[in-house]
Amino acid sequence: MNSSMTPKWARIFSQICRRTAGAGALSVLPGLACAAVIIQNVTVVDTLTGDETPNMSIVIEGNLIAAVSPSDKTTGAASDVIIDGSGLFAVPGYNDMHSHALTSGDSATNLRVMLANGVTGYRQMSSAAELLAGFGDKRGVAEGPDLLALSGAILTGGNVRTPEQAVEEIAAQKAAGADFIKILVENPQVFVAALDAAEALEIPIAGHFPPSVSAETAAAHGMDTMEHLGPRESLLLSASSQEDELRTLIANAPPPPPPSAPPTPAFYERLIANPIPSTSPQQFASMFAMADSYDTDKAATLARMLKEHNVWQVPTLIRLRTMNHGDDPHYSEDPNLVFVTDEQRALWQSIAAGFAASLPEGAKVELDRMYDAQMKLTLQMAQEGVPMLAGSDYGGQWLVPGFSLHQEFAELAKAGLTPLQILQMTTLNAGQFLDRDMGQIAAGMAADLVLLSADPLADVANLNQIEGVVESGTYLDRAALDALLVH
Template sequence: MVRIKRLGLHVACAALALGTASGACAQRIVLDNATIVDTRTGKLTPHRAVVVEGNRIASIAAAGTVKAAPGDQRIDASGKFVVPGYNDMHAHPLNPGDTANQLQMMLAMGITGFRQMSGSPELLAARKAGTLMPKLAPTLLVTPGSLLVGPNAATPEMAVAEVHRQKAQGADFIKAISLPPAVLFAAHAAAKADGLTVTGHLLPLVNPREAAEHGMDGIEHLGPGDALLLGCSSQESALRAAIVPPRPVVAPPAEGEAPKNGAGTPPPGVPGAIGLANPLAFTPLPAILAYGKVLDSYDAGKCGALADVLAARGIWQTPTLIRVRTMEFGDDPAYVNNPELRYVIGTDRAVWQAAGERYKAVMTEPARAVLSRLFTAQLALTKLFYDHHVPMMAGDDTGGAGWVVPGYGLHQEFDLLTQAGLPPLAILQMTTLNPARYLHREASMGTVEAGKTADLLLLDGDPVASAANLHRIGAVLHDGHYYNAEDLAGLRAQVADREK
């Protein structure tokens, strides 16, 4: 069998490259003389040969000891560090829109698996039928059904019925958005009865300790806003009592519009997509300035105690610091003039630009100062969670956030986690080992070991020595296909050409 290149991609099997095989392929890929990174401990084991058959790691042996077999694809991995492929654990590439290109960009940036954070009955039906995913894509790890939000969860009874409906449709978990306590806790109970978990956003009305007690599985975006930081305030009770509940949702949003549920909703005549790109651009300034009261009353001891509760209950956090920052610094030139925007479809770029212009027009200097303080506090909260052993994963909200370029966003998340003070091994774990633990799939993913799925990266530097080396991807191995650096650049170039 000869090695065939199609569309600039090296693949492990000529039949697969030509689209004539369903996945069975006898050819092996041998990564010889690699250094394996143990994602549990950070230990480096050099001079190893990793043998891949199909999409599984068949064996690991000493370098140079694997006998050649006909059809082998042998890779000299000298100087390379082998780690599991990255998992983006908060992403929306399957939202209606530029799905194929977003998924291709994610794969080209070393993302071999993702947790979809919004779904629909149609999405679940397509997954069941096997028609959902294109070939050039990371693996869809799990997905919810429709977001649990005002239109389908205005009352506890509605929330319970929707949870049961999504269970029947095949949802893997429930994603809740800004639900008041009684509704959210009813959803928790229904999900538990159905063998599902609930993750998502918390309204500031919801005490995170109570959410933990009721079985919240995970909290996204550090709240978002001040929802978690309120739990660190010495004035928590008074500040929560002063919160005005959001206006009730009276009807489902139209296609492409933001839910009409209070603060952050675009005013009449403003396209909903712009509000979704950056809700802060439509948040009343008094609400933003009110964050200052939370920050002024920060109590480090109380915050540590909250972290201990979250850690003890195993409440997973996906900080999505890049999503948080792109909202709170919504007109940052680093985002507005980002050259990687060439990988984003023109309609999305226009929406993001409009959101940035709106932010620039309405955000006063006092509000900007508060948001800058808020982000500093969110970085510190992330480090505090790490110090208190709160379980965390890496995600970027790609497909659901303005200024977040698919694939690149997760790498920006790595940099922000570094800025927060997390060590390199912890960041590597947040995108490899921790997702395996969260999904209860440690038997098949999360480490480089024989018998596990062969979603692998070859890095050009030691990721335990520096998180900057997480960016230095020399090759990706996914679904039996080996993509070298040239191939990965070709995948990105294809997307850029399509998006012109």
């Protein structure tokens, strides 16, 4: 066989080899061994150091990188699949570390659009017993991006009302095969009990923490990841010059009045899509106080504490921004909305129609000021070495799978993070967080790669200049990626 194949045949051949290798097959045709895939003459980006080494070859065997060496010193067999990487930059595949791809919209469409955007792995932040049972040991080997971690059902005030219920539910989810616990509990006693239970059972716990629980308390009780910077004012409270006064107000605030009727499924759909229109006047006041009381010194102390306790942060800035801009035509007229379902678009447009009327006077300006504080905190945490991951929170209003992760890259850059820091959040850091051999281009690492036509360390926008993707050893050229985006 000729050592140089067209991209189409290279893709077909690598897929055949990948599928037969798992069954122990040694060949796909009589006398033809499964070949290595070799990407030649490419510039390899080291996500650990930021070094860029040109004229390198990446040898892929099955779903692993077998070797990385100078192209003039790399030899292959006649049957090897050769991909010309001249003028291209190779980085590890992107990982969306906060997604609801399996439970929002159409999961099959979500996964193919994510892959077309260079996403080769994702962390699923919501689940149910049937979803856990359905995936079983298939994680990481199905077509499309790898399912890297899967939660059980989200812990809320609806399914865990007491500390005892929280302990029982966490034990049940671990027994059912959940990789981690997702928590959105407002009651501080139940919340802390859940953290303690997860730590005792040695299962990671991630999610939101309420303003009634400090970041210091959550960290001390073993919270593993904080999503969305709290969200809202939760993390910012520890960076506020008015922290003591605000915490006193929160502790003494009367409970909200009970709803006049039981919440409907439609209410919860709207709340999940965008909680801002359902925010109480009291919480708006607390949120807006954050915009005026951000304290750089306190934020630095907070960041050092989070680093000391190894509490990972998934800022999802694009989610925070789209929540605050629920009626912004920039999002509502996004042509990429063709990749979400008609039902999702209709819900989001309905929220947009009543968005302005749901906010107090001056709220839009104050929400933007609070977002500025959240961006400042994100930058300070990055500068202090707090471990961080990139996630989009697809499932929320105006977020499109795959594309929203690139929007997250852009927001992180606006916050002041460097292109290398952002690349690390979606590659190297994901591997370190999950303790998996991924996120670097080196022998023994997962064969998940993105080939870019422009230098990703010169401009974060270049992370979107995708010419090819290798997902678990399967090569997809630009034409194949475009085919995934056919609506």
